[in-house]
Amino acid sequence: MLGNAPLGPIEGVRAMRRPTLHAVAARAGVSKSSVSRVINGEPTVAAEIRQIVMAAVTELGYVPNGAARNLVTQKTNTIAIIVSDPPAGLVSDDPMFAMVVRAASRELEAAGKQVSLVLAGSDESRARVEQYLAAGHVDGAMLVSMDGADPLPAVLARTGLPVVSHGRLSTPGLMPYVDNDNVGGAAKAVQHLLDQGRQRIATISGPLDMTAAQDRLNAYRDTLKGTGRRSIVALGDFTRISGAEAMRQLLDDDPRLDAVFAANDLMAIGALRTLREAGRRVPEDVAVVGFDDIEAALYTAPALTTVRSPMGEQAAGTTRLLLELLANGSADSVILPTELVIRESA
Amino acid sequence: MLGNAPLGPIEGVRAMRRPTLHAVAARAGVSKSSVSRVINGEPTVAAEIRQIVMAAVTELGYVPNGAARNLVTQKTNTIAIIVSDPPAGLVSDDPMFAMVVRAASRELEAAGKQVSLVLAGSDESRARVEQYLAAGHVDGAMLVSMDGADPLPAVLARTGLPVVSHGRLSTPGLMPYVDNDNVGGAAKAVQHLLDQGRQRIATISGPLDMTAAQDRLNAYRDTLKGTGRRSIVALGDFTRISGAEAMRQLLDDDPRLDAVFAANDLMAIGALRTLREAGRRVPEDVAVVGFDDIEAALYTAPALTTVRSPMGEQAAGTTRLLLELLANGSADSVILPTELVIRESA
DNA sequence: GGATCGGCTGCATTCGCTTGTACGCAGTGA
DNA sequence: TCACTGCGTACAAGCGAATGCAGCCGATCC
Numbered sequence: 001m002l003g004n005a006p007l008g009p010i011e012g013v014r015a016m017r018r019p020t021l022h023a024v025a026a027r028a029g030v031s032k033s034s035v036s037r038v039i040n041g042e043p044t045v046a047a048e049i050r051q052i053v054m055a056a057v058t059e060l061g062y063v064p065n066g067a068a069r070n071l072v073t074q075k076t077n078t079i080a081i082i083v084s085d086p087p088a089g090l091v092s093d094d095p096m097f098a099m100v101v102r103a104a105s106r107e108l109e110a111a112g113k114q115v116s117l118v119l120a121g122s123d124e125s126r127a128r129v130e131q132y133l134a135a136g137h138v139d140g141a142m143l144v145s146m147d148g149a150d151p152l153p154a155v156l157a158r159t160g161l162p163v164v165s166h167g168r169l170s171t172p173g174l175m176p177y178v179d180n181d182n183v184g185g186a187a188k189a190v191q192h193l194l195d196q197g198r199q200r201i202a203t204i205s206g207p208l209d210m211t212a213a214q215d216r217l218n219a220y221r222d223t224l225k226g227t228g229r230r231s232i233v234a235l236g237d238f239t240r241i242s243g244a245e246a247m248r249q250l251l252d253d254d255p256r257l258d259a260v261f262a263a264n265d266l267m268a269i270g271a272l273r274t275l276r277e278a279g280r281r282v283p284e285d286v287a288v289v290g291f292d293d294i295e296a297a298l299y300t301a302p303a304l305t306t307v308r309s310p311m312g313e314q315a316a317g318t319t320r321l322l323l324e325l326l327a328n329g330s331a332d333s334v335i336l337p338t339e340l341v342i343r344e345s346a
Numbered sequence: 347m348l349g350n351a352p353l354g355p356i357e358g359v360r361a362m363r364r365p366t367l368h369a370v371a372a373r374a375g376v377s378k379s380s381v382s383r384v385i386n387g388e389p390t391v392a393a394e395i396r397q398i399v400m401a402a403v404t405e406l407g408y409v410p411n412g413a414a415r416n417l418v419t420q421k422t423n424t425i426a427i428i429v430s431d432p433p434a435g436l437v438s439d440d441p442m443f444a445m446v447v448r449a450a451s452r453e454l455e456a457a458g459k460q461v462s463l464v465l466a467g468s469d470e471s472r473a474r475v476e477q478y479l480a481a482g483h484v485d486g487a488m489l490v491s492m493d494g495a496d497p498l499p500a501v502l503a504r505t506g507l508p509v510v511s512h513g514r515l516s517t518p519g520l521m522p523y524v525d526n527d528n529v530g531g532a533a534k535a536v537q538h539l540l541d542q543g544r545q546r547i548a549t550i551s552g553p554l555d556m557t558a559a560q561d562r563l564n565a566y567r568d569t570l571k572g573t574g575r576r577s578i579v580a581l582g583d584f585t586r587i588s589g590a591e592a593m594r595q596l597l598d599d600d601p602r603l604d605a606v607f608a609a610n611d612l613m614a615i616g617a618l619r620t621l622r623e624a625g626r627r628v629p630e631d632v633a634v635v636g637f638d639d640i641e642a643a644l645y646t647a648p649a650l651t652t653v654r655s656p657m658g659e660q661a662a663g664t665t666r667l668l669l670e671l672l673a674n675g676s677a678d679s680v681i682l683p684t685e686l687v688i689r690e691s692a
Numbered sequence: 693g694g695a696t697c698g699g700c701t702g703c704a705t706t707c708g709c710t711t712g713t714a715c716g717c718a719g720t721g722a
Numbered sequence: 723t724c725a726c727t728g729c730g731t732a733c734a735a736g737c738g739a740a741t742g743c744a745g746c747c748g749a750t751c752c
Contacts, residue, residue: 020482021739031702036740044700067416068738072707076413081463085452093641095439097448105465106431114478117427117463121449132460134364137413240645269645276647290522295439299586299615301622301647366708377732382710390730414708418737 019060028056039064061091070136078114079322080141081105082129084150085121094293095266096311100166102145103315111323113139126152133161137284142166142324143175147209162325166318168211170334176325178317178334182212185307185338186219189261192305192340194227198259198287202232204246204271206263213238216263216291236267243270252280258286259346263292265297265306272300272345287346302344309338365406374402385410424460424670426487427451428475441612441640442602442657446490446512449661457669459485472498479507484666488512489521494555494599508671512664514557514679522671524663524680528558531653531684532565535607535635538651538686540573541603544605544633548578550592550617552609559584562609562637578603582613589616597624604632605692611636611643611652618646618691633692648690655684 009118021039025032028048037045038053045053056062070076081104083097105115116138120129133141140162146153148170156163158175165177203220206213214272219233232254234246243262247270250257258268262268268290272282280286290297290306297304314336325331366386371378376395383391384399391399402408416422427450429443451461462484466475479502481486486508490624494516502509503520511523539547551565552559567577580595582588589608593616596603607615614636618628626632628648636643639654660682671677 004446018482020737032739033702033741034700037701040740046700049700061480063477065417065738066481066483067413067422068479068707069740070413070707071417071709071738072740074707078462085448093441093444095441095444096442098439098441101447101463102431102443102465105463109465109471109474114483115463115465116424116452117447117461119448119455119461121452125455128455131409132412134407134409136364137412137460240641244645269642273645273647287685295586296615296642299590299619299646301619367710368708378709379711379732380730383731386710392730395731411708414737415710416737417708417739418710420737 018065019062020065021062024053024056024060024062027060028052048323049176051305068267069099074136076137076139076290077112077115078116078138079108079319080116080118080133080138081144082120082141082152083144084146084152085119085125095296096145096292099311100315102314104142104144104166107316107319111319113323120152122148124250126150129313130155130159133159140164140326142318142322143169145210147207148211149209159281162322164318164322164325164331167313170209176321176331176333178314178321178336179212180309180314180336181338182215182309183219185291185309185340186216186261186263187223188338188340189307190220193221193259193261193287193289193346196259196287196346199229200232200254200257201259201261202234202250202254202257204234204236204243204250204260204262204267206236208235210238212306213263220261236270237265238264238266238268240270240273243267244274245270247271247274248278251280259288260286261289261291263291265292265294265304268306268345269296269300269306272304283344283346289346293341297341299344300345305343305346306341307338308341310336351543356569358562360389364411365408365465367408367410370399370402370406370408373406374398395692412572420482422460422483422485423458424462424484425454425665426462426464426479426484427490428464428466428487428498429473429490430492430498431465441642442491442638443655445640446661448622448690449658450488450490450512450665453662453665454489457665459669466496466498472496474507476501478503486510488664489515491556493553494557510664510668510671510677512661516555516557522667522677522679524660524667524682525558526655526660526682527684528561528655529565531607531655532562532607533569534684534686535637535653536566537567538688539605539607539633539635539692540569542605542633542692545567545575546578546600546603547575547602547605547607548596548600550580550582550589550596550606550608550613552582552584552613554581556584559609566607582616584610584612586612586616586619589613590620591616593617593620594624597626605634606632607637609637611638611640611650614650614652614691615642615646618650629690629692639687646691651685651689651692653684654687656682 021032021035025035035053038050074205108115120126143165153169155175163175165175167178168179205217224231234240234250238248260271262271268288275282275286282288290304293306293308297306321331367378367381371381381399384396454461464475466472489511499515499520509521511521514523514525551563570577578600580592582592608617614634621628621632628634636650636652639652643650643652667677
């Protein structure tokens, strides 16, 4: 059906086939094996031959065919970054996505690996992902922001493919991961509010099928425990809009609250808007603390007090973990420290 | 150096080789060709045989090997998304990146294509990109946010690989693209400020090696022309911090300015912070208009008046353009309309 | 001077799959 | 009954590169 461009719109030199190993060998007057050895930098090649081959390579502009190489070596030099995709329509400018994907890609490219980006959304697409990985397109995979209900991690772990996770998974022991100290960070945030003498401290939680949200909520509760304060919880999903809505609900539930700990900065930003609309001053009337310390936290009015989680570090660390797993066959999970950053909002 | 896992940490069933076409054929008692035809959904297969083959496939859990398939078909079903990467260290939560990569990935996966994400940063990495594409790893590529100085577009265009660009390139005619109406949008923004009776209208420009920044700056100048107002320009690089700094500089240059058009929302957000620090009220003292209408524009205080550019649309459109190019051998560039969104800041 | 050794090369096989071609079989018309 | 269609199937030839193995060479040793 395709092929020799019968009268297609592209005319002229229809991309004369790229030169092959064979062509280079012929040009250099040596065997294919020798060319292959030169290309792969094997030391068992006479300097003179190496020269001749290199000359032929540059002359012909030879580049080894990836598919052929993958086929025979059974390796692809490619790593999949698998990101759970929010339901369609909900296209968000999630800073997490940008930071993580970018940092991980950099680390992988530095290690000479190629990156295959996979969005795991619907069930259907998840089946595709499984097929894709089973087809041997990649040497390993890195999971990003999987929720607890997702069956993908378990499936992947069973394939025998080296896999690591960016963030702890609900099901323990499936694969190594790099996470940050959500519990410690959230505790510091709430403690800071307590230290300020805040009496009614609410929280806006993330989606509870994600461990980061669970950890942060639990730490909030644990830190409040024994202080005589009750916990006031609203549920969000880590988006700005959900933060704004949750804040509205919190104000309804307890109009006298004087502090809010949002489980991430995006929701904190949403909460700030609701508070402004409600005529509450921050931090005088209500103190707000976020989590993550995304760049935007520096630009809110007032600037956001938050917990710094080293996202770039975490992504790079996860990548290195995978590379280690690939090299050694094993790797140990890592927890990165978090730190309170005090600005204006609390 | 590697290979048969002499005494590596991974023990036990070392992933018994995946079944091959051959194995399925043997199990089903037919030839490999028949299995291949069934797998590829060719109609010239008897229903009975198809059944038997399918049974064997599911029984053995067969998944065709990607590399082998790519090798013989000379296609990879993979598209590269090539994003110019800011210099290391400068890891940003660029909303553009998230939106574009996500939208494009979705569109590609919907079309059954796999996505290869490539960060083009240093010169060295750019050479790698070229090699990668020449190695036949992908069927086509999509360029994102290339600056004018980047030689990559020209190189790629010469390889004969189908390539499209997200956003117009400085060098015209190299490849089709999808852009949005930067000129029209910027004109609307500035006109809005004029309509308000603003007298001293400044602008914060983006990096001038990008066409989007050029277009927006030119439209600013053209719109001001003939109104008796002079143009006041500061240079940014599309980041928040650069917006904040540029705003500081503008206030130095002309303390009496009463309006600013920032070439994107991120810089507008930075400008808002500087204005707040300088004690200027927005919009009473200084009106601010941004560009892009990223989600964050809804959450600034005051909410940002801006020009909506359909980023997700643009990314999806660029993807479809590439698919069309792949299918037809040609495709026409597209310009998407932009629209002024009036909120509180102007 | 002849056997041995070590360093390089080239040959042939292999990876797993697609596809052009030859061929078998049953059904049809003469 | 036989040649003729046609549909479907099996066979075999690659796709392009990596690699174990044999063989060639000159150099070394006795």
